Amino acid sequence: MILLPPFPCFSADSISLAKRFLTNKIYEQLVHLKTGYGFTLHDALRSGIENPDSSIGIYAGDPESYDLFSAIFKPVIEKYHATETTSCHMKSDLSPVDFPDPDPAHEFILSTRIRVARNLTNFPFMPLISSADRKKVEEIITQLLENIESPFKGYYKSVKDCLGFTDQEQLARPIPSRSCFRKGDRFQESAGINRDWPDCRGVFESIDHKFSVWINEEDHIRVISIDRNGDIASVFNRLAKALDIIEKTLDCKQIDFAWKDDLGYLTACPSNLGTGMRAGVHIRLPKFFKQKEILENEAKKLKLQIRGTQGEKTEVESAVFDISNSQRLGLTERECCNILYNGVCKIIKLERQL
Ligand code: ADP
Ligand code: MG
DSSP, X not given: OOOOOOOOOOOTTOOOHHXXXXXXXXXXXXXXXXXXXXXXXXXHHHHHHHOTTOSSOOOOSSTTHHHHTHHHHHHHHHHHHTOOSTTOOOOOOOOOXXXXXXXXXXXXXXXXXXXXXXXXXXXXXXTTOOHHHHHXXXXXXXXXXXXXXXXXXXXXXXXXXXXXXXXXXXXXXXXXXXXXXXXXXXXXXXXTTTTTTXXXXXXXXXXXXXXXXXXXXXXXXXXXXXXXXXXXXXXXXXXXXXXXXXXHHHHHTTOOBOEETTTEEOOSSGGGOBXXXXXXXXXXXXXXXXXXXXXXXXXXXXXXXXXBTTBTTOOOBTTEEEEEESOXXXXXXXXXXXXXXXXXXXXXXXXXXX
C-alpha cells in the first residue's frame, strides 16, 4: 500500500477556492506528481494553507503546473473567471479603443493604470524560479528595453541599487518612483515569490513616467501604462503600442510569452490568466465611501472589483478606491477595457445621484 502525505491542512475559517474544490479524490490523483521543474501540489497550495483569508489559495510554479494539476486548477479558474475553460479559445485584441474621458472635469478619477502580466516560456514562474534564471529574465528584459524608442524610452532602476538598505523592513518600502513596486505581501511570501528579495527585481520607467515594466515581481514582467487622469482610452492605446514593440522584439530573439489556447497568457496566480490585464482607476467617491456595500454590489454587477488605495488587500484611504475589471479570462484585452469604461461611467453617475 502506498502511503499518502497528509491531506492539506486548510484551517476551518479558510475561504479559498482551492480548499473548496480540493476533494480527496483530486488530492490522491495529484499528490505524487511533480512538474519537470519539480513543482508539487503542496508547493501550489502552500500560500492558501498558510493564509486562511486567501481567496484563491493556489499558485502555479511553471507553465506545466496548469496541465499536470488541472484537476484542481480548472474548477478554481472557472469559478474565479466565471468562464468554462473547455470551450474557451483565448484571442488577443489590442486594437485601439476610442471613447471620451469619463471624467473630463477631473472631479473623481485621480489616475488610470492598465497592466498586463506576462511570463517567458522556458523559465519557471516566480514561486519557483532559481536566482540564476531570475537574473536571466532581468537581463533579457532590460536589454530589450534599453533600445526601446520614444515615447517609451526610459531607464531601468534595480530595487537593490535604489534602496541599498540591508534591513528587511526598509527593503519592503516602495522604490522611489511613481511605480510603487514593493516586496510581495504575505500571500506572495508564502508562495515563494519573495525569495532572494530584492535580487534581480526592478522597474523600467519611461522618461514621462507613463509607461513602466516591473521585472520579477509576481510575474516575470508586468507591463504598465498609467496617467494622472481618467483618459482610459489613451492609457489602453499606449499599452497596446508598447506591448506590440515588446512582443516583436522578443519574437526576433525567438522568445515567447507562456500561452495556452484555453487559458491565454499563463501567470503565477490563476486570477491573472487570459489577458493578464487589470485595467483600473483610482477614483475618489466620498458618498459611496459611506455606503461601501452598495458600491460592492454595483461593482459585482458591472464585473468590476474593488481594491484599497495601496493595492490588493489594503484599505481604502480618503475615499480613493481602486476599481478594475475582475475577469481576465474568456474575453479580449479590448473587452476588459470596455468593461472598465462602461463601469466607471455608471459608478460616476450613481455617485452623483447618492
Ligand atoms: P496589480 O494588479 O498590478 O498587482 P496591486 O493591487 O498589486 O496591482 O497594486 C500595485 C500598485 O499599483 C499599488 O501600489 C497600487 O496602489 C498601484 N495602483 C493600482 N491602480 C492604480 C491606479 N489606477 N493609479 C495609480 N496607482 C495604482
Ligand atoms: Mg500586485
